Amino acid sequence: MKLPIADGPTVRKHTAYLVREHRGTLIGLAVLHTVAAVAGLAGPWILGRLVDAVTQGTTAGYVNQVIAIGVVAVIVQAVLIRYAQKASMIFGEAVFAELREDFLETVTTLPLSTVERAGTGDLVARTTNDVNRIQHAVRFGVPRLIVAVVTILLTVVASLLTSPLVAVALFVGVPLMVVVSRWYLRRASPGYQRESAAYAALNGTITESVEGARTVDALRLGARRRARVQADLREAFAAERYTLNLRTVLFPAVDFTFVLAPVAVIVWGGYMISTGHATLGAVTTIAMYAFQLAGPVWELIFWLDEIQVAATSLARIVGVKLVDSDREAGDEVPTDEHVVARKVEYAYRAGHNVLHGIDLDLRVGERLAVVGPSGAGKSTLGRMLAGIHPPTGGSVQVGGVDLVDLPLDDLRRHVALVTQEHHVFVGSLADNLRLADETADDEQLLAALAAVDALGWVESLPEGLATGVGSGGHVLTPAQAQQVALARLVLLDPHTLILDEATSLLDPRAARHLERSLNAVLEGRTVVAIAHRLHTAHDADRVAVVDGGRITEIGPHDELVAAGGDYARLWKSWQQE
Ligand code: ADP
Numbered sequence: 160m161k162l163p164i165a166d167g168p169t170v171r172k173h174t175a176y177l178v179r180e181h182r183g184t185l186i187g188l189a190v191l192h193t194v195a196a197v198a199g200l201a202g203p204w205i206l207g208r209l210v211d212a213v214t215q216g217t218t219a220g221y222v223n224q225v226i227a228i229g230v231v232a233v234i235v236q237a238v239l240i241r242y243a244q245k246a247s248m249i250f251g252e253a254v255f256a257e258l259r260e261d262f263l264e265t266v267t268t269l270p271l272s273t274v275e276r277a278g279t280g281d282l283v284a285r286t287t288n289d290v291n292r293i294q295h296a297v298r299f300g301v302p303r304l305i306v307a308v309v310t311i312l313l314t315v316v317a318s319l320l321t322s323p324l325v326a327v328a329l330f331v332g333v334p335l336m337v338v339v340s341r342w343y344l345r346r347a348s349p350g351y352q353r354e355s356a357a358y359a360a361l362n363g364t365i366t367e368s369v370e371g372a373r374t375v376d377a378l379r380l381g382a383r384r385r386a387r388v389q390a391d392l393r394e395a396f397a398a399e400r401y402t403l404n405l406r407t408v409l410f411p412a413v414d415f416t417f418v419l420a421p422v423a424v425i426v427w428g429g430y431m432i433s434t435g436h437a438t439l440g441a442v443t444t445i446a447m448y449a450f451q452l453a454g455p456v457w458e459l460i461f462w463l464d465e466i467q468v469a470a471t472s473l474a475r476i477v478g479v480k481l482v483d484s485d486r487e488a489g490d491e492v493p494t495d496e497h498v499v500a501r502k503v504e505y506a507y508r509a510g511h512n513v514l515h516g517i518d519l520d521l522r523v524g525e526r527l528a529v530v531g532p533s534g535a536g537k538s539t540l541g542r543m544l545a546g547i548h549p550p551t552g553g554s555v556q557v558g559g560v561d562l563v564d565l566p567l568d569d570l571r572r573h574v575a576l577v578t579q580e581h582h583v584f585v586g587s588l589a590d591n592l593r594l595a596d597e598t599a600d601d602e603q604l605l606a607a608l609a610a611v612d613a614l615g616w617v618e619s620l621p622e623g624l625a626t627g628v629g630s631g632g633h634v635l636t637p638a639q640a641q642q643v644a645l646a647r648l649v650l651l652d653p654h655t656l657i658l659d660e661a662t663s664l665l666d667p668r669a670a671r672h673l674e675r676s677l678n679a680v681l682e683g684r685t686v687v688a689i690a691h692r693l694h695t696a697h698d699a700d701r702v703a704v705v706d707g708g709r710i711t712e713i714g715p716h717d718e719l720v721a722a723g724g725d726y727a728r729l730w731k732s733w734q735q736e
Pocket of ligand 1: 275507508513531532533534535536537538539540
């Protein structure tokens with residue numbers, strides 16, 4: 160199951176929304192660029208005036224005056240363009256930053272079950288490749304497009320104002336240009352996408368072959384790997400050739416229309432002059448406008464192409480927003496901290512239940528250990544009890560309210576889960592801990608670290624709490640990272656804690672010591688500890704044995720041992736080890 164990709168109308172709606180959001184800035188930019196473009200139109204116009212004046216006979220004073228106006232226009236244009244460009248760039252950066260933040264917000268609130276089902280690869284590709292692809296188009300493309308469109312429109316208007324009869328010659332190349340660029344744009348996106356896919360594949364094959372060189376050698380895969388590289392190269396060559404062919408049609412055709420326009424203006428304008436419908440000056444002005452149009456028209460075609468590619472990335476980014484939430488927060492408030500699971504069923508894949516109607520009534524403040532063979536469903540049960548996924552059948556409630564009906568922030572104040580998987584974020588150790596509680600002061604952070612037996616190593620860090628950790632910083636051992644995750648849980652201070660093998664990376668003696676100090680801090684809290692070390696079960700108030708997606712035994716350690724069932728057998732073999 161892949162993450163959704165937005166369709167055309169949705170992407171357009173989203174773009175329209177972005178435009179609406181920034182209407183004010185966009186209009187401001189358009190005005191700034193319009194004024195700059197108008198100043199740029201002065202040159203040819205002045206030249207036309209000069210030509211006419213000289214033909215009819217004029218004074219040197221008039222010529223000087225006109226040239227002075229031209230110089231002022233050039234200076235004004237340069238200054239205006241500077242500010243217009245700056246404002247455009249800031250605008251591009253702002254929109255891009257907003258897109259990125261918005262996307263991050265969406266990604267971090269995605270239902271976990273969806274992310275797990277889709278795999279993280281797809282999401283990572285969207286956060287990196289697709290965001291990068293959009294970045295270029297939004298930062299540079301949108302501002303350049305505004306400039307190009309404004310300049311083209313104004314140049315055409317100025318030509319029409321100068322002499323509508325002569326200006327029509329500007330358009331002779333338009334039909335050819337439209338036909339060729341449509342032909343090109345329709346093929347360009349898929350063509351360039353095929354090209355990047357081909358290079359990605361080639362890179363992958365070469366890197367794999369080099370990194371696995373010994374394996375390739377040992378298994379005599381050399382010929383096969385070479386053949387793969389050859390095949391990838393052929394595909395890259397074919398993809399490259401295809402886009403090259405596209406360009407060999409586009410470039411000459413567009414260049415031809417660029418030459419065509421001024422030639423047509425001069426020929427047609429000459430005829431108009433001979434029939435007395437235009438002046439030499441007007442034809443000069445419009446011919447120069449025809450030359451000036453080439454730049455912006457190229458920009459327009461170039462960016463339409465880039466923006467087309469960016470639109471496919473935008474569709475993938477907007478698509479992530481379309482993921483349905485797996486929960487709808489209601490406004491019921493739990494009456495107490497009593498967690499109860501009733502007839503809980505769960506299926507990762509429809510029709511394959513891994514939990515078969517689990518009933519579990521957690522006493523407030525008790526310590527329950529969950530044990531059982533691997534694959535029995537313990538972790539799945541832990542996730543249900545923490546409200547990570549809505550159960551497929553039955554319910555898990557706290558104080559009479561379904562966990563999945565609580566807003567996430569509220570839910571985490573009631574129940575929270577720590578698993579074996581934890582992440583150390585780039586930042587100081589204090590930053591890592593404050594993820595759980597932004598307002599905690601250093602003293603509280605140290606107390607939480609003490610509760611998980613981590614004070615010793617934290618104090619020996621070069622800068623204590625301020626030590627930079629995570630990628631590029633001080634490297635924490637997996638056991639230390641696990642302690643940090645537990646300290647976060649202590650700071651978060653939910654009433655019910657689910658620990659899924661949360662001390663598995665510590666050595667047994669340290670784990671037991673940690674659990675005891677943690678228990679002292681968590682006095683009065685409800686703790687569910689999924690454990691493969693039975694000393695955890697021995698220390699707990701009750702033990703639940705999970706097997707085949709069912710709770711087969713539940714009760715205090717001593718009773719279960721006396722009853723002589725599965726748990727008693729587990730306990731006996733654990734002690735022998
Ligand atoms: P335990 O924690 O007792 O080892 P789990 O709850 O991890 O058991 O797994 C219970 C069953 O659910 C196993 O058969 C396992 O293969 C399956 N399972 C666990 N996670 C997933 C998943 N993300 N997708 C599909 N099946 C899963």
